[in-house]
Amino acid sequence: MFGVLTLALGALVFLTWQVLAARADDSADEELTHEANKFRAFAASPAAASFQRPEDLLDRWLQSNLPDDSEALFTIVNGNPYHRSQGSPPARLDTDTAFVRHLAGAKEPAYGWIDSTAGRVRYGVLPVRIGAQPVRAQLVVLEFRDLIAQPSMDAARALVIIAALTLVLAAGASWLVTGRVLAPIRQLRTTAERISETDLRRRIDVVGNDDVAHLARTFNTMLDRLEDAFVAQREFVDNAGHELRTPITVIRGHLELMGDDPRDRAETKALVLDELARMNRMVDDLLVLAKSDRPGFLELGEVNLTELVVEVVAKARPLAERAWRVAATADATIVADGQRLTQTLMQLVSNAVRHTKTDDRIEVGSYVDADGSVLLWVADSGPGVPPEDRERIFERFARGTAQRRTEGAGLGLAIVRSIARAHGGDVRLAAGPGARFELTLPRGVEAE
Ligand SMILES: Nc1ncnc2c1ncn2[C@@H]1O[C@H](COP(=O)(O)OP(=O)(O)OP(=O)(O)O)[C@@H](O)[C@H]1O
Ligand SMILES: [Mg+2]
Structure with a gap:
């Protein structure tokens, strides 16, 4: 029972975690698309038309655009990191030369994932071209997924703690309750064990008026009936034994006293046969009585x-x-x-x-x-x-x-x-x- 509960709560927490993680990936994606669109709109605007060099256009964008806490922007010009957005980013990726070199080769917008000291990062690289010039500058947008997911992960962590606490409390409470419920049943069991076939007089103490008391009372009533049945059966056997002993004594007495006189012998024989017939009838009657309260006694x-x-x-x-x-x-x-x-x-x-x-x-x-x-x-x-x-x-x-x-x-x-x-x-x-x-x-x- 407790195991099932633990398993269910565990599964719940695991699923929640998975859903939150997937949702964090989605929102990192959304943020990235949003930033990219904003930049594209700016680059296509008349205000951008005056820039001759891509680095100027990018500088302007970095100045006018303040990223969120979970975001960072930097620019690459001629294959080198150029400028960063204002504020301090959660992790520096413009210093990662291999990463920068990889991005600097982008001639078309590209997206991907990279690990940083501040967790997984969703990045996008947007190459900038002015007129017919070759591409030599890029805007890099970084979305720190783990920071975006932070609030919901905190909530999930709180959920785990609450679940664990609930589990512990439930276990304690059920331990207390079952102990209290089972105590009278345990008493019932020990009494039942002490009652033997020869001593059916013991009864269970009935306390209160709940289900367990009801059970004890039913049990006692059953014992009453059982005791009655045993007493009746014992009486029956006693009576039957007593009644059968009489003809046996009579037969034995006559056989012991029987002489050699043929008339005496004939008389004794008749008497013994008579007594035996009586015994036979009695045994038949006793059998009918014994069978009569069993199922299948009647042939309807x-x-x-x-x-x-x-x-x-x-x-x-x-x-x-x-x-x-x-x-x-x-x-x-x-x-x-x-x-x-x-x-x-x-x-x-x-x-x-x-x-x-x-x-x-x-x-x-x-x-x-x-x-x-x-x-x-x-x-x-x-x-x-x-x-x-x-x-x-x-x-x-x-x-x-x-x-x-x-x-x-x-x-x-x-x-x-x-x-x-x-x-x-x-x-x-x-x-x-x-x-x-x-x-x-x-x-x-x-x-x-
Ligand atoms: N028709 C009757 N008239 C008067 N008394 C009767 C009559 N039938 C039964 N009894 C009385 O009831 C008693 C019990 O009868 P029951 O048939 O149970 O036993 P029984 O006839 O004595 O013995 P069994 O039937 O075993 O041979 C009898 O001993 C008798 O005293
Ligand atoms: Mg009779």
């Missing part, structure tokens, strides 16, 4: 609500002898994951079977609201859910208070809820009598 397709409900009842009928009913169904097709919806309804149906007796009523139904949202429900005429259980039954591993261990792991409703939420909907327990679980799906369900 078109689902006809009537077909869905009829199919669920058909599948459920052989499970137990109940008064099965297809309640009102909406003849609508929605975009959803048909298999997951069937899985959801089957969970609710198996709960209903477990909490009802022969000939109790179990009904499954669907309904599309005026705003397009969908309602799917499973209701039974069983005892319903006691008020103290209404909230917690949806949590993982939460069974009803009056439940026996062997009846289920308590994962069914948790799965129902995560499938509903993956669809952007939810599940709720409607008011009794009996139990009525309602699944709500928003209109035009879309994948998360």
Whole structure:
């Protein structure tokens, strides 16, 4: 950044310098042309007609013409320097014999550049001829370019100094400002480095109300969420481990105590297989739960609500002898994951079977609201859910208070809820009598 600034200022100064130098050359040229024209006008005037000798005409010109500070005139007669203009020139060139000899040969006006002790000089030599006489006298006009350029060069030098000063000031200021801005960010970084996966409790001190404070606050909120997620995950693993340990203990106990009696062995085998099946189901359920908040969990397709409900009842009928009913169904097709919806309804149906007796009523139904949202429900005429259980039954591993261990792991409703939420909907327990679980799906369900 600083380098770029230096480069830009350097380029600016260099360009300015070049432009000024070119302009100084031009103005030296202009001055020279101007002087030459003035002299030509004088030589052509009637006042000049009276001179017989060129040196007289030149003397007259030198007397009547006062050069600028950056100018000088001298005359050459018969190849030698003759007279100089009034005042002292910035540098003497009439004493340069080689130069004078070179100029003395000029029969036509000529121009050129020469170096002097006062810098570069633009010169012009104008030969003077009177009548038909041969040329033997010249007027030499000298324009000291560096003196002409002096004021603008001074300005350029001032520019360079100002640019350098600005650069130094800007560097100092940006150093101070970035230091102040970066200090809180540095603190943020060190805190972030100290936070490890095992200790997510650290937070960043938020001071003030600026952008950095905002960043720190956002960072803290992110940490809150991360900590929640870690705690939830740990709980999940703890619960799962605990729940899986029970059947393992049961299986091991039975196998250890198993005798040689064939009837005893057969009984133990049946029990062990049963426990293993339960474990298998639990692991499957846990996998569904773990997958449910990942992208790609749902495989969306078109689902006809009537077909869905009829199919669920058909599948459920052989499970137990109940008064099965297809309640009102909406003849609508929605975009959803048909298999997951069937899985959801089957969970609710198996709960209903477990909490009802022969000939109790179990009904499954669907309904599309005026705003397009969908309602799917499973209701039974069983005892319903006691008020103290209404909230917690949806949590993982939460069974009803009056439940026996062997009846289920308590994962069914948790799965129902995560499938509903993956669809952007939810599940709720409607008011009794009996139990009525309602699944709500928003209109035009879309994948998360
Ligand atoms: N239809 C119902 N009638 C009365 N209580 C119910 C009904 N459905 C669920 N419950 C209560 O909610 C609790 C949680 O149900 P959930 O389906 O989550 O677990 P589960 O059925 O016990 O076990 P799993 O489904 O894992 O085999 C049940 O233990 C039961 O107490
Ligand atoms: Mg269940």
